[in-house]
Amino acid sequence: MTEIHSAYYPGKINLPPVLMLHGTGGDESDLLPIAQFLFPENPKLGIRGRISENGSNRYFIRHSDGTFDLDNLSQETDWLLKAIQTEANTHGLDVNQLIVVGFSNGANVAAYAWLHKQAPFKTAVLLHPMMITPPTKPVDLTGVQAFATYGTLDTIVSESNFDSLTQHLQTANAQVEIFKNQQSHRLTQTELLAAQTWVKKL
Template sequence: MKHIFQKGTDESRPTILLLHGTGGNEQDLLPLAEIIDKEANVLSVRGNVSENGMPRFFKRLAEGVFDEEDLVFRTKELNEFLDEAAEKYGFDRNNITAVGYSNGANIAASLMFHYEDALKTAILHHPMVPRRGIELPDLSGKRVFIAAGTNDPICAPQESEELNELLANAGADVELHWENRGHQLTMSEVQAATAWYK
């Protein structure tokens, strides 16, 4: 997978995995890593799927309708890529904090839905429920921050509430943060996520 890796200055810090939104790329969220944790490793990945030339992490059938088969395949692909990257760059595979926005937040949530130890922590900006009707792994000890917009036209507030409930029921420690905004990524939610992370 096309990516950028930046080695951190403190070995004990997590590796921050950056996952962009639709049409973004591996450069987009680098400023977020700088705000959240200057000392951490950064692994920023570009989605392998192209929708009319816009990079994404998995296919969709329509706005808000995921191609579940592709989602499962791409989630496995990303999880395996993380295994390989940890070996290649020498970071702790069990200490990854995902920071995802929109489509990137959805694939991060999907990692947690399918693989117990894929992520230790996740900051999900405007995520949706990746899949319904599946049993989640035991997520005890995992921490998740969900940032959602009360007027988000793409990701309805009840999506965020449902995701919060599913992750919490699987044992994760979840915080749901509301912004009185739409789908855009705001500085105030990034600051709230940073405070939570620290």
């Protein structure tokens, strides 16, 4: 297995660990301020995507025309899930307890892992995710909880695409709370405060 670039920040061992999955151009520590805001006392683990797009880190290949390499997406998601297990074992974390905080590319791979790979984690804050490709067979996500945000001024993700993703998650029995706000494809304090409110109800 290729080298895993990760960062671990210890926290209270009785609290569920947080898995940070960055957006395009981020790294394993990129979402630490967000994770710290939402889960100040939880242990935190970040894993860097191993694809480089013009020097920017990603979790899977995006072609120059904006389409995605679905074979690579499947392979890299398998790699990421193994990397998560490896790092969880190293730090004594339970992958089934992980709470994902993913932004954009990181949120996309987390949602794909649920719909296509039966990923073990049950909870996620998905910040500006999109549907890459719908599942090819029925999936059961009973027990899964997600908070998903969308900006109505987003030029990267269409509202119909975001709605398709959340509908697929809900059809698979996931509980999804949706937050839409007049913003672009970037994080705002408004959505993070809404995410914080959702987190407190977990």
